[in-house]
Amino acid sequence: MLxxxxxxxxxxxxxxxxxxxxRREFVSAAGALALGVAAxxxxxxxxxxxxxxxxxxxxxxxxTTEKMNSLKEAAGYNNFYEFGTDKSDPPLYAKRLKTQPxxxxxxxxxxxxxxxxxxxxxxxxxxxxxxxxxxxxxxSMVIPWIGFEFNRIARLVEPTSKAKxxxxxxxxxxxxxxxxxxxxxxxxxxxxxxxxxxxHPLTIxxxxxxxxxxxxxxGAPIRLVVPWKYGFKSGKSIVRIRFVEKQPRTAWEKAxxxxxxxxxxxxxxxxxxxxxxxxxxxxxxxxxNHKTQLFNGYGxxxxxxxxxxxxxxxx
Amino acid sequence: xxxxxxxxxxxxSFLFVAALLPLAYLSAGxxxxxxxxxxxxxxxxxxxxxxxxLRLLLLTLTVTPMRQLSGWAWLLRLRxxxxxxxxxxxLLHVSSYVSFDHVFDVGEIFRDIVKRPFITVGFAAxxxxxxxxxxxxxxxxRRLGARRWQVLHRLVYLIAPLAVLHFWWMVKRDxxxxxxxxxxxxxxxxxxxxxxxxxxxxxxPVAARS
Numbered sequence: 001m002l003x004x005x006x007x008x009x010x011x012x013x014x015x016x017x018x019x020x021x022x023r024r025e026f027v028s029a030a031g032a033l034a035l036g037v038a039a040x041x042x043x044x045x046x047x048x049x050x051x052x053x054x055x056x057x058x059x060x061x062x063x064t065t066e067k068m069n070s071l072k073e074a075a076g077y078n079n080f081y082e083f084g085t086d087k088s089d090p091p092l093y094a095k096r097l098k099t100q101p102x103x104x105x106x107x108x109x110x111x112x113x114x115x116x117x118x119x120x121x122x123x124x125x126x127x128x129x130x131x132x133x134x135x136x137x138x139x140s141m142v143i144p145w146i147g148f149e150f151n152r153i154a155r156l157v158e159p160t161s162k163a164k165x166x167x168x169x170x171x172x173x174x175x176x177x178x179x180x181x182x183x184x185x186x187x188x189x190x191x192x193x194x195x196x197x198x199x200h201p202l203t204i205x206x207x208x209x210x211x212x213x214x215x216x217x218x219g220a221p222i223r224l225v226v227p228w229k230y231g232f233k234s235g236k237s238i239v240r241i242r243f244v245e246k247q248p249r250t251a252w253e254k255a256x257x258x259x260x261x262x263x264x265x266x267x268x269x270x271x272x273x274x275x276x277x278x279x280x281x282x283x284x285x286x287x288x289n290h291k292t293q294l295f296n297g298y299g300x301x302x303x304x305x306x307x308x309x310x311x312x313x314x315x
Numbered sequence: 316x317x318x319x320x321x322x323x324x325x326x327x328s329f330l331f332v333a334a335l336l337p338l339a340y341l342s343a344g345x346x347x348x349x350x351x352x353x354x355x356x357x358x359x360x361x362x363x364x365x366x367x368x369l370r371l372l373l374l375t376l377t378v379t380p381m382r383q384l385s386g387w388a389w390l391l392r393l394r395x396x397x398x399x400x401x402x403x404x405x406l407l408h409v410s411s412y413v414s415f416d417h418v419f420d421v422g423e424i425f426r427d428i429v430k431r432p433f434i435t436v437g438f439a440a441x442x443x444x445x446x447x448x449x450x451x452x453x454x455x456x457r458r459l460g461a462r463r464w465q466v467l468h469r470l471v472y473l474i475a476p477l478a479v480l481h482f483w484w485m486v487k488r489d490x491x492x493x494x495x496x497x498x499x500x501x502x503x504x505x506x507x508x509x510x511x512x513x514x515x516x517x518x519x520p521v522a523a524r525s
Contacts, residue, residue, distance in 0.1 A: 077354035
């Protein structure tokens with residue numbers, strides 16, 4: 001028999017969930033106010049300001065010479081479900097995303113866990129990487145990202161031998177993200193890579209594109225880019241990076257594991273239940289007449305990571 | 316409310332122009348103003364044609380309830396035109412899928428129909444709608460006989476649910492829009508069931524309103 005006992009916590013004492021989620025804002029706002037009053041200043045320099053030009057980046061040998069998409073195309077058609085499921089939603093609503101202050105917590109199976117301020121990460125030596133981006137929805141673009149290899153963060157925190165996978169957690173700001181109020185995916189958005197995939201030189205943390213700080217809808221202020229995997233693997237607006245022993249359960253796997261596997265390497269031979277992956281539309285082209293390549297054309301660099309693996313089973 | 320022949324012609328002409336507006340918009344976007352259709356114009360066109368096909372199909376199913384509830388007999392004379400426009404947008408929808416998505420690769424299209432349930436049901440709805448469009452003329456009604464024509468055209472009660480299912484299964488996660496269409500369809504079909512069971516009782520008040 002179920003015996004109901006009254007809770008010892010009064011309902012009036014329970015912090016509303018939204019307020020709880022914003023607890024750090026109150027603390028930092030109070031801190032900023034105190035600092036501001038003390039120093040007579042209003043706000044810190046806006047390093048992550050949308051559209052600010054990035055200078056001093058170097059060109060990379062990993063860049064493709066294919067024709068690039070325009071900034072307008074890349075910033076006008078986005079899958080970022082936190083801002084709505086239509087691709088025109090993020091360009092409309094992501095303006096509200098609060099990108100400062102912004103920190104990235106790096107923790108888990110590491111010798112030196114650390115919290116990075118976004119300004120600190122933006123001071124890293126940047127590279128331009130012109131990569132193909134292939135979405136699981138059978139379209140693709142070519143985008144000049146600006147960022148640095150993920151393995152540089154890893155070296156700073158020193159992963160232990162137990163670190164077999166890396167989990168990437170996207171920001172969850174209910175006050176700026178209308179989409180997270182709906183149970184479309186299990187929020188926050190989580191993506192993951194095997195440690196050797198994460199450490200691969202092609203895997204970058206990007207803070208900009210087209211010589212500018214990332215537009216919010218493209219994952220400002222910092223995002224992951226893994227060019228040989230379908231686009232959804234490249235998590236946007238990252239706030240937490242966790243080195244873990246077990247394979248993370250990613251947002252799309254939780255939503256529909258039949259359709260979205262952990263690896264999700266671009267592969268024309270492995271059909272998706274919704275889309276044939278043999279060809280793609282290289283936007284803004286009308287026709288899906290562009291042949292999809294295994295590992296999105298990065299096979300020379302990454303095929304070795306999957307030697308001996310059945311890519312049909314581990315899709 | 317009774318309408319003169321001239322007024323009915325006026326309403327039909329208005330409908331004709333209105334039903335072409337979505338196509339006009341897409342054509343202008345495709346050929347003159349690329350900004351209108353955004354980064355993935357082919358997808359915008361396919362989706363828009365599909366949306367309008369579904370909306371017009373559901374609109375044909377509202378004619379009978381509207382006519383019975385309002386008593387405006389002339390509404391029935393708009394149904395063929397709406398139905399044909401629904402088929403017109405279905406044709407555009409299928410054409411954009413065949414050309415943009417598969418670049419006329421028949422083998423790939425066949426595999427798609429067999430393999431992907433949302434394509435299977437969408438294709439089935441298209442195949443069933445075709446004979447309805449072909450038998451829409453007065454001559455065909457006479458040739459088939461009104462009784463057989465009506466039986467054939469009851470296929471729409473299968474086509475409309477398949478069309479909604481096609482949309483439902485196409486959507487990746489956010490089911491808001493398919494749910495709205497499913498609810499509308501539920502009301503339209505539910506009304507028919509309700510009207511059938513109630514007919515002996517409700518005939519008098521309906522007649523009184525006309």
